[in-house]
Structures are given as C-alpha cells and as structure tokens.
Amino acid sequence: MRIDDRNPVSGNAESRSTKGLAFCAGLLVGSLLGSATATWSVREGLLMAAIVILAVIVFLVLKRHQTSDERLAVERRNLSTAVNNIPQGLVLYDASARIIICNRPYIEMFGLSPDVAKPGCTMQRLIAHRQETGSFDGDVDEFCNAIIRNVALGKATRQLTEAPGGRAIEIVNKPLPLGGWVATIEDITERTRADEKIAHMAHYDALTDLPNRVLFRERLEQALKAIRPGGQLAVMYIDIDEFKSVNDALGHQIGDELLKAIAGRLRACVKETDVAARLGGDEFAVIQTAIRSHTETMQLLAAIYQAIREPIDCSGHLITTDASIGIAVAPSDGIDLDQLLRNADLALYGAKSDGRRTYRFFEAGMDARAKARRSLELELRQAIADGGFELHYQPLLHLEDSKVSCCEALLRWRHPERGTISPADFIPVAEETGLINDLGHWVLNTACREAVNWPDHVHVAVNVSPIQFKSQTLALNVATALAASGLSASRLELEITEAVLIRDDEAALDILHQLRELGVRIALDDFGTGYSSLSYLQRFPFDKIKIDRAFIKDLAGAGASSTIVQAVVNIAAASDMTTTAEGVETEQQRNMLRILGCTEMQGYLFSRPVPATDIRKLLSSYRERAASVA
Numbered sequence: 001m002r003i004d005d006r007n008p009v010s011g012n013a014e015s016r017s018t019k020g021l022a023f024c025a026g027l028l029v030g031s032l033l034g035s036a037t038a039t040w041s042v043r044e045g046l047l048m049a050a051i052v053i054l055a056v057i058v059f060l061v062l063k064r065h066q067t068s069d070e071r072l073a074v075e076r077r078n079l080s081t082a083v084n085n086i087p088q089g090l091v092l093y094d095a096s097a098r099i100i101i102c103n104r105p106y107i108e109m110f111g112l113s114p115d116v117a118k119p120g121c122t123m124q125r126l127i128a129h130r131q132e133t134g135s136f137d138g139d140v141d142e143f144c145n146a147i148i149r150n151v152a153l154g155k156a157t158r159q160l161t162e163a164p165g166g167r168a169i170e171i172v173n174k175p176l177p178l179g180g181w182v183a184t185i186e187d188i189t190e191r192t193r194a195d196e197k198i199a200h201m202a203h204y205d206a207l208t209d210l211p212n213r214v215l216f217r218e219r220l221e222q223a224l225k226a227i228r229p230g231g232q233l234a235v236m237y238i239d240i241d242e243f244k245s246v247n248d249a250l251g252h253q254i255g256d257e258l259l260k261a262i263a264g265r266l267r268a269c270v271k272e273t274d275v276a277a278r279l280g281g282d283e284f285a286v287i288q289t290a291i292r293s294h295t296e297t298m299q300l301l302a303a304i305y306q307a308i309r310e311p312i313d314c315s316g317h318l319i320t321t322d323a324s325i326g327i328a329v330a331p332s333d334g335i336d337l338d339q340l341l342r343n344a345d346l347a348l349y350g351a352k353s354d355g356r357r358t359y360r361f362f363e364a365g366m367d368a369r370a371k372a373r374r375s376l377e378l379e380l381r382q383a384i385a386d387g388g389f390e391l392h393y394q395p396l397l398h399l400e401d402s403k404v405s406c407c408e409a410l411l412r413w414r415h416p417e418r419g420t421i422s423p424a425d426f427i428p429v430a431e432e433t434g435l436i437n438d439l440g441h442w443v444l445n446t447a448c449r450e451a452v453n454w455p456d457h458v459h460v461a462v463n464v465s466p467i468q469f470k471s472q473t474l475a476l477n478v479a480t481a482l483a484a485s486g487l488s489a490s491r492l493e494l495e496i497t498e499a500v501l502i503r504d505d506e507a508a509l510d511i512l513h514q515l516r517e518l519g520v521r522i523a524l525d526d527f528g529t530g531y532s533s534l535s536y537l538q539r540f541p542f543d544k545i546k547i548d549r550a551f552i553k554d555l556a557g558a559g560a561s562s563t564i565v566q567a568v569v570n571i572a573a574a575s576d577m578t579t580t581a582e583g584v585e586t587e588q589q590r591n592m593l594r595i596l597g598c599t600e601m602q603g604y605l606f607s608r609p610v611p612a613t614d615i616r617k618l619l620s621s622y623r624e625r626a627a628s629v630a
C-alpha cells in the first residue's frame with residue numbers, strides 16, 4: 001500500500017539554513033573577486049583559494065542536504081510504520097476534505113483499493129468507492145456533507161456501520177485545530193459481542209437461559225404499564241417441591257438437568273407475549289399478560305402442572321416432580337410491582353403451608369396467616385431451647401387377643417399461652433425450617449428411654465419425617481439412642497411415610513437398609529393416602545403397613561374401603577408384613593378388621609394418646625383391660 005508520500009514533518013528550517021550558507025559563500029567569493037586588483041599571480045592565487053572555499057561550501061551544503069533527506073526518509077518510514085500498525089483505521093483529511101494520510105487497516109477493513117484510498121483522494125471519491133465495493137450503503141453526498149458541516153462547526157461525530165462479513169465498525173470524525181479532521185475507524189465487533197454477552201448475562205439465567213430476576217422485574221414493570229382498562233395480568237411464583245432432596249440425593253449435575261428440563265417445559269407453556277423466568281434456585285416465575293378471563297389463568301396453571309408433573313429423565317434417573325404455585329392478579333391484587341410480587345409470594349407461602357403440590361391465588365388475610373406462621377416458627381425455636389415438648393403414647397393392640405403390642409410416641413407442644421398444640425400444626429413448620437431434625441432427635445431418645453420401662457414384648461413406634469432422611473446421620477442417631485437407653489433394636493419401630501420413597505431416592509433406601517441392619521423394624525405409615533403406589537412395597541421390604549384411618553372410617557359404609565383393606569391385608573400377608581388399622585373408633589370397625597384378617601388396631605376405641613405416666617399404668621394393667629374388652 002502507498003500512504004502519503006509527502007513528508008508529515010515540515011522542511012522549512014532545513015531550507016532556511018541552507019540558503020544562509022549559500023548566501024555567506026556568495027558574499028565571500030564576491031568580495032574576493034572584487035578586491036582582486038593586485039598582480040595576476042596574486043589574483044590567480046586568490047581565485048584558486050576562492051574556488052577551493054566555494055567547493056568546500058558546496059560540498060558541505062550538498063552533504064547537509066543528503067543527511068537531511070535521509071533523516072526525512074527515516075522519519076517518513078517511521079510515521080508510515082506507525083500509522084499502518086495501529087489497530088484502528090485512520091484517515092487524515094485536510095481542510096478541503098482530501099486525504100493526507102489513509103492507513104492500511106482502513107483499506108483492509110473495508111476491502112478498498114489502495115489506488116483509490118490514497119493521499120489527494122477526496123472524501124466523496126473515497127466514500128463512493130466504498131459504496132461501489134459494498135461497504136457503504138447510503139447517499140454519498142449527504143453522508144460527506146454532514147461530516148464536513150460538523151467539522152466546520154468544530155463538532156466531532158460518531159457513526160456505527162457494518163463492514164463486509166457483518167463486522168461492526170465505529171467511525172469517529174474529530175476536527176483538527178488547524179483545519180481538516182481525523183477519522184478513526186475501529187472494528188468493534190468483538191467489543192460489541194462482549195458487551196452483548198455481558199448484557200445477556202445480566203438479564204438471563206446462565207443455567208436455563210430464561211430471563212433472570214432483573215429482566216423479570218423489568219418485563220413486569222412494562223406489562224403493568226401496558227395494562228389497558230379492563231385488562232389483567234397474572235404473576236405466578238413457582239417453587240419446585242423437594243428439589244433440594246434431588247440435589248442432595250442425586251447430586252448437583254442431575255439437579256441442574258432437572259432445572260433445565262423444567263425451564264424448557266415452562267417456556268413451552270407460555271405464549272410469546274408472556275414471560276417465563278428463573279428467579280434463582282428452584283424458584284421460577286411466569287407473567288401471563290393480556291388475560292381476558294380467569295379461565296385463561298386456570299388453563300395456563302393446568303398446563304404448567306401437567307408439564308412439571310410429567311416424569312423427567314435426567315441421565316437415566318426418571319424423576320417425578322411437583323410444584324407449589326402462588327398467583328397474584330393485577331390490578332385486583334395490586335398494580336404496584338412490589339406489592340403484586342409480595343402478594344404472589346404470600347400466595348405461594350399459602351400453597352406451601354397447605355401441603356405443597358398445590359396452588360393458591362392471593363387472598364386478603366394471607367399476610368396475617370404468614371405472620372402467624374413466622375411467629376410460630378420463632379416460638380418453636382424457643383420451645384426447643386426451653387424443653388417445651390412432651391411425648392404422649394398411644395397403644396396398638398393385637399386384634400386376635402387384644403394384647404398391647406406397641407405404643408406409638410406422639411409429640412405434644414405445651415405452649416405457655418395456647419395450651420397443647422397439635423403436631424399437625426407445628427410439624428410442617430418444623431419440617432420447613434429444618435427444626436424437625438432437633439425435634440426428631442429428642443423424640444427418638446425420649447421414646448427409647450421410656451420404652452425400656454415397659455414389658456419386654458411391647459414395642460415403641462417413633463415417627464420419622466422425610467426431612468430426617470436427608471441427614472446422613474439418621475442411622476447413627478438411632479444406634480446411639482438405642483445404646484444410650486439400652487433398648488433392644490427389635491423393640492423399636494420407625495414409622496415412615498411414602499414421601500421418603502417418592503423419588504428415585506437411592507440415598508433414602510440406603511438409610512432404610514442401614515436401619516434394618518441395626519435390627520429396628522420399619523413401618524409404612526398412612527398407607528392409602530398420597531400416591532400409595534404398590535411399587536413402594538416392592539422397593540423396600542417393610543415390616544408393617546399402617547392403613548390410613550380414612551379407610552377404617554368408611555369400613556362399614558357402602559364404598560370400597562373394606563375391599564381395599566382386604567387387598568392391603570392380602571398383599572402384606574403375602575410378603576410377611578403385618579398390618580395395623582389406624583383410627584379405630586367403634587366396635588363394628590374392630591370386628592370387621594378381625595374378619596378381614598388385619599393384624600393390629602390403633603384408635604380411640606381402646607385409648608387416646610396419653611402421657612408417659614399414664615401409659616405405664618395402662619401397660620401394667622393391660623392384661624385385665626384386654627380381657628374385659630375381648
């Protein structure tokens with residue numbers, strides 16, 4: 001490429017000194033010739049001397065010129081190297097909009113001909129050449145005139161344009177103090193991509209590529225502003241139930257896969273104008289816009305539940321999942337962004353409090369309930385610290401001979417103001433907060449210590465929450481409680497619900513086997529509620545099935561309860577499991593259970609749960625009592 005051949009460094013100083021030297025030489029020769037009035041030989045000598053001096057001066061002048069030219073050539077080369085090696089394109093225009101310098105990066109950036117983009121070329125011609133070669137799309141004169149106008153006003157301009165290959169180019173034109181201007185041209189493709197990437201990262205979740213909380217709020221803000229009179233939008237907060245247990249049991253990689261799959265399914269559920277976002281962890285959210293009726297929100301909810309509940313294959317693990325969803329609708333539940341979100345959150349809290357796997361629309365009063373629950377949590381912590389709990393025991397009887405075979409330990413909270421609080425009210429809060437681990441530990445130790453006082457053949461049953469199965473120390477705690485109390489392992493029965501086995505939870509199964517190896521008995525509690533899949537019975541060889549009291553209540557009715565109880569009894573017997581009927585309140589129920597072949601009964605018919613002192617008295621006299629009720 002040829003850049004400006006003219007020397008960017010001024011040559012005036014050089015020529016001034018050369019002229020001075022020649023002037024001095026002329027004066028000297030003139031004065032020598034003028035004063036040559038003496039003899040010829042003298043004149044001849046003087047002439048020779050003058051010639052010699054002149055020759056020396058001419059030599060010196062020429063030498064000086066040569067040195068100056070060489071220096072200028074070096075400077076020109078240096079300048080050329082410098083301007084051609086900066087990463088930016090550079091064009092220096094003079095005041096008449098002609099190129100003084102046009103560097104190589106500029107020519108290469110736009111794929112131009114060096115024969116056109118060279119010193120002396122006008123800006124119009126250069127831009128016209130860019131148009132011919134496809135790197136300029138627009139009106140050449142209009143473009144050039146706009147820059148020239150701004151330069152005349154002393155104003156810098158900045159333009160973004162596209163170079164061949166789709167690269168992003170930024171052109172900055174800066175007027176120079178002595179006229180003309182410099183145009184710097186930078187390929188900002190990578191910088192633009194990096195900026196776009198940073199902007200994307202700031203607004204999208206890295207794992208699922210769904211909008212994150214920041215973008216979710218922005219979109220909600222826009223959607224709220226866009227609500228027309230009579231229009232509505234719904235905000236859904238979606239919490240994946242028991243996600244943590246998947247992470248804990250199967251590892252974070254599987255957890256991530258699950259979240260990605262759920263994100264994909266949510267994305268597929270919403271329409272283009274809606275938003276599906278991941279707010280963090282297992283929290284997702286949806287904005288449903290332009291709703292015309294409540295039915296539309298119900299339809300979207302149904303679609304979301306169907307999508308989430310469909311089993312998901314994560315690296316060979318078929319995971320069944322579920323969700324709690326809280327919904328707030330604008331404008332009825334609030335038109336202010338934060339208020340609407342607070343209400344959706346309260347609705348979610350309501351769904352979780354009602355046992356999860358369900359949805360709740362925001363209702364006035366939810367705030368008060370949430371506050372009450374929070375204060376319950378604080379009081380629960382205090383009660384654990386103060387020892388505000390006690391265990392009651394409810395006997396289980398052999399249906400055959402009415403002998404007490406076991407007593408179930410049932411937790412009671414003696415609240416200083418509210419009296420005894422039912423475990424049904426505080427166990428869910430204890431599970432949510434993780435306090436169940438401390439409580440469960442206390443129950444286990446207290447029950448074992450109590451049971452050593454009972455007749456040897458009477459077992460003690462202790463409820464174990466699914467949350468306790470997430471702790472790696474459950475089997476160790478059980479072993480310690482047995483050792484500390486001296487209770488034989490075979491007298492301890494642990495009651496678990498199917499929630500422990502609801503996932504493909506190998507870790508929970510491992511713990512069950514560890515417990516079995518200790519010699520304790522494992523009972524499947526509340527059978528008949530929830531999914532009640534018979535596959536749970538195949539996955540672990542339980543010692544006992546406790547049939548939920550809902551079936552016992554309807555035993556004498558026209559429904560299918562007795563058929564179901566019979567089926568469970570048969571399945572259990574075939575696998576050497578015993579059966580306990582829960583909630584037996586009448587003689588009729590007891591008689592039917594005997595006929596159906598059930599092993600044990602538990603219920604108010606024989607005894608309500610009673611304090612430890614009462615159970616001791618009851619056990620010491622149970623022979624007589626058994627005889628009297630038989």
Ligand SMILES: Nc1nc2c(ncn2[C@@H]2O[C@H](COP(=O)(O)O[C@H]3[C@@H](O)[C@H](n4cnc5c(=O)[nH]c(N)nc54)O[C@@H]3COP(=O)(O)O)[C@@H](O)[C@H]2O)c(=O)[nH]1
Binds near residue numbers: 549
């Ligand atoms: N993880 C733990 N859970 C516990 C613990 N202690 C109790 N619980 C669970 O709380 C739920 C409610 O228990 P509770 O209010 O004690 O109710 C028990 C009995 O009182 C009740 N029952 C017994 N017989 C009858 C009857 O004839 N009729 C009737 N209406 N109710 C009756 O049943 C509850 C025992 O149920 P189960 O555990 O399924 O055998 C309850 O789910 C407890 O499990 C604890 O320490 N840890």
